[in-house]
Amino acid sequence: MELLIxxxxxxxxxxxxxxxxxxxxxxxxxxxxxxHLEQAKNDLQLEFANTIRWAKxxxxxxxxxxxxxxxxxxxxxxxxxSTNKRITKNGVPITSDTVDxxxxxxxxxxxxPAPSPRSIQLFIExxxxxxxxxxxxxxxxxxxxxxx
Amino acid sequence: MxxxxxxxxxxxxxxxxxxxxxxAIAILSMxxxxxxPSLNFFLKRARRSRNETQATLLLQEGQEVAYHVFAxxxxxxxxxxxxxxxxxxxxxxxSEMWELGAGEDTGLETLFNRKIxxxxxxxxxxxxxxxxxxxxVPGCSESHGLFDPTSRNLITTVSWDEGxxxxxxxxxxxxxKQLLSP
Numbered sequence: 001m002e003l004l005i006x007x008x009x010x011x012x013x014x015x016x017x018x019x020x021x022x023x024x025x026x027x028x029x030x031x032x033x034x035x036h037l038e039q040a041k042n043d044l045q046l047e048f049a050n051t052i053r054w055a056k057x058x059x060x061x062x063x064x065x066x067x068x069x070x071x072x073x074x075x076x077x078x079x080x081x082s083t084n085k086r087i088t089k090n091g092v093p094i095t096s097d098t099v100d101x102x103x104x105x106x107x108x109x110x111x112x113p114a115p116s117p118r119s120i121q122l123f124i125e126x127x128x129x130x131x132x133x134x135x136x137x138x139x140x141x142x143x144x145x146x147x148x
Numbered sequence: 149m150x151x152x153x154x155x156x157x158x159x160x161x162x163x164x165x166x167x168x169x170x171x172a173i174a175i176l177s178m179x180x181x182x183x184x185p186s187l188n189f190f191l192k193r194a195r196r197s198r199n200e201t202q203a204t205l206l207l208q209e210g211q212e213v214a215y216h217v218f219a220x221x222x223x224x225x226x227x228x229x230x231x232x233x234x235x236x237x238x239x240x241x242x243s244e245m246w247e248l249g250a251g252e253d254t255g256l257e258t259l260f261n262r263k264i265x266x267x268x269x270x271x272x273x274x275x276x277x278x279x280x281x282x283x284x285v286p287g288c289s290e291s292h293g294l295f296d297p298t299s300r301n302l303i304t305t306v307s308w309d310e311g312x313x314x315x316x317x318x319x320x321x322x323x324x325k326q327l328l329s330p
Contacts (some may be wrong), residue, residue, distance in 0.1 A: 003167055009169040013176055038201075049208075109237060110218040111245045119216040119246055141209040143216035 033128045037136040040099040040126060041052055044087065045140055048122055049095060052142040058118040060108045066120070080104035087124075098129050109141075115146040196310060199259070203306045203317045206262055209319050210235060210304035213246045214264050219325045224300060229290055233264045260308045268292065269299035269322070282322075298325035 057069040064080035079088050085100035086093040095101055103125035106134060110118045121141045128134040213235035218224065227233065227248055236249035253262040270288035272278045283294055290297075302321045307314055 006166060008167050010172065013172050015174065045205075058184055105301075107244075109246045111216065111247075117216070117219055119212065137292065138205060139209070143212040143214045143219070145215075146219055 016086050030131075030134065033134040035132050036096065036098045036128060037126055037134060040095050041124075041136055041138055044095070044122075044124060045138075047089075048078075048120075048140060052118070052120050053145050055118075055144055057115065058108075058120065058144060059114075060106055060118075060120070063106055064104050066106050095126075099126050100129050100132075103127050117146055119143040183323065192207075192311070196315075199308060199310060199315070200274050200317070202257060203260055203308060203315070205305045206256055206260055207304055207319050209301065210262055210264050210306070211319050213247065214302040214304065215321060215323065216246055217248050218300065218302065225295075226324070227266050229266050229268045229300070231266060233266065234262065235264070258304055262306045265303045265305070267301035267303055269296045269301055270294040271296045271299075299323065 051068050051070065054071055054072070055068045056071055059067040061067055064082075066078045068076045068078070070076060075090075077090050079091075080101065081088050081093070083103065084093070086095045086097070087101055087104060089092065101124065103123065105123040107121040107123070108118055109121055110116065119141065120143075121139065123137075123139050125137045126135065173291055214233070217227075221227075231250060232252050233248040234251055234253040236247050237244040238247045239245050248264065253260075256262055268288045268290060270283045270292050272281045272283050273294060274280070285292070285294075288295065289318050300323050302323060303318065304321075305316060305318045307316045309315075
């Protein structure tokens, strides 16, 4: 009887330790996946905030296409590549292949017609390429500065 | 004699098994007692970091909308100094535009509150040692002698409750009409 009780207790302890280890390893993997999305989010935030804020001219071509004339007169064309689930700048992807962009919407909520400064809202939904349960959604508003 | 020794040995062995289990449980409990609070601390820190990132985005949104409204309006008197505002979209569907509506945003993303406060700007007089420099006076208002009608401070504040403690992020943006007016 004592042997049985002892064995049962040891089994419970063993199971508990194994479960805790698995949970720790899983959460570590999940943190890494979340980090990938956070990195993509930060990169996009920086990219769009700087480009739109200091743009010479901004043209919303479609709800997922934005053309920006930069201060050095170069042009940046941002598009949503729905096939590869990535955002591209002049045809080159600016998001990593570990992140799938599932939705990319651009809205122009400016108060005056062009060429007055624009106020652009971006709505971006993304998920991890291998773990679709790891998702991130964010909204970014950037206003073009006068005299940029 | 032999029987007694056998019984004693068996008894000792039984006690040893239970004792092993009790010691194991005690060690595990000690480990859990040590690890759980630190795990809780890390979870709290992760939640706080996530909330701060979200609050920063809301703060930036407030600042960008306030800037855009002031940059595209010549009559700044439409927005009363000392009043709280929030970003709103007005106009028909498909051609909405930013506007500042009176009041404060509450329950943004179910957690955050946001307010944009328009503050007066007072400056050192032209005859002073630092002419035109911003004068940080608590009573700066439209009636103040050194009030600058061509400048405003747009102060955006985002606050949220985190486990009973109110966290706050604030950003200040100075807009001047000389630069903004077309």
